[in-house]
Amino acid sequence: MLLEIKDIHVHYGKIAALKGVSVEVDEGEVVTLIGANGAGKTTTLKTISGLRPLTRGQILFDGKDISKVPGHKRVLMGIGQSPEGRGIFPGMTVVENLLMGAYARRDEVEKDLKEVYDLFPRLAERKDQAGGTMSGGEQQMLAIGRALMTKPKVLLLDEPSMGLAPKLIQQIFEIITEINRRGTTVLLVEQNAQQALQVAHRAYVLETGAVVKSAEASALLNDPQVRAAYLGGG
């Protein structure tokens, strides 16, 4: 197993945001976490990337316990995150933003840059434009591209479709499939459950800080309870 989240508990002050979440991600998979607002999806990703400490439980990556490893070291180990709200450097150009993702290494940077441009031709066209002047959708692509420049073994994506026009949403999901096809494991958090379940192999449903269901994504697409709660009924 590439990533094993075992019974993690996470608190914000006295509030328990995660109350024993367990998730497994195997190499080569796209796994998605779905659930309502406040269910704990973002907190789960932040805890994996080391932005939030856990109060109980364990995170294993490549078989090693990384629960106490600082976030910047987890990036070097192969955990790449494209955060919710994007978090790009607005004053830096597109190419400078992308190179920030590769700051810790010298090898094959040009090759990886070419691959990112190949996935996102728009970023190549706009490589000298300031990141902050890119449109919402373009900034989303830039954030994913920058995370890819860290050469992650697992890419954590937090709401990549948030705030995008329907056509772009479709495109982002196609790109996620392509990133996975090229060899990167993906853990995807989405409000857009329908499309997330269509690109994922397996899925976990979170409710108020706990996993209430996990299954093959295709099974959840046909699960009456999941359909009623997260897929607009029917």
Ligand code: ATP
């Ligand atoms: P959304 O889809 O709305 O982003 P989510 O499933 O990602 O929701 P989280 O953002 O992980 O949910 O939040 C889980 C719980 O933790 C919520 O009750 C939220 O209010 C709480 N929480 C998140 N961040 C903080 C914070 N910085 N301080 C206090 N409580 C927080």
